Amino acid sequence: MKRWGIILVAALIVAAFLSPFASPHPDGLERVAEDLAFSENGQLPAVRFSPMPDYTITVIHSEKVSTALAGIVGTLLTLVFTYGWTRILSKLP
């Protein structure tokens, strides 16, 4: 296996098997926003539609499976986008 393939497998393992067990608590910014009572400002996203809101695939009912699949999809999307633009950048005159 190519060396970079090993990192991709590692990323997919993290996305599939660790992300469903991530801490559900608010992160640092969300915590401060709640404590200082400005988290209400952030309730409405500018674009309502999201294919996988909050790292879930809404048609899948098992929360852990849903997060794992969203993680795998996101990991692959990030790979494809990064590879795509670096390739375009390298081809530019």
Add this chain to the structure above:
Amino acid sequence: MHIPDGFLDAKTVVATAAASAFALKHNMAKVKEELNERELPALGVMAAFIFAAQMVNFPVMAGTSGHLLGAALAAVLVGPYSAGLILTTVLIVQCLFFQDGGLTALGANILNIAVAAPFVAQFVYNAVRKFNFAGSGTAATFLSAWFSVMAAAFLTSAELALSGTVRLGAVLTPMMIVHAVIGIGEGLITCAAVAYVGRVLNLKAKVSMNPDAGGGVN
């Protein structure tokens, strides 16, 4: 620490978007100079790895979590310019597909996490490496990760205050305290990931060897 929609006012949205667009244009020119076709998959999988790792929130204190930013991880391995573009890609995917970080806050999130954090990481890494003691590589990696989180937290606080969402005096201290703890997690994960990813992809910690080139996978 992704800022959602609604936290920033119009002038801050415009200012941060302009600043990050300007920085990214510069980054792209730099990356173009150092880009080598054979290295493209390495940048891709590193972005994928950072996306996956960012999903794994770890508990920091009662009822609070943190997650990796990956700015120092990428900056130490491929330099701050490539790191900036990798992290920008991660932030765009998170924003467009997962509603993590607001579309109107994308410029600010890029400025904090993809532009400022990798440069702070590089600066701290190089500064610590100068001392050249046993274990200075690990110490430099840990501290670069910790300071990169603090820099992003500081900028986030400043942007919230500039927007009039909250007073700087009120928001700065709690933001810095909680991220000082999250930064320890960032430091530990970054040390482990730099060692692992660097070994597998055969990357040396680039930034200190070639400070004026700004990195690049060799």
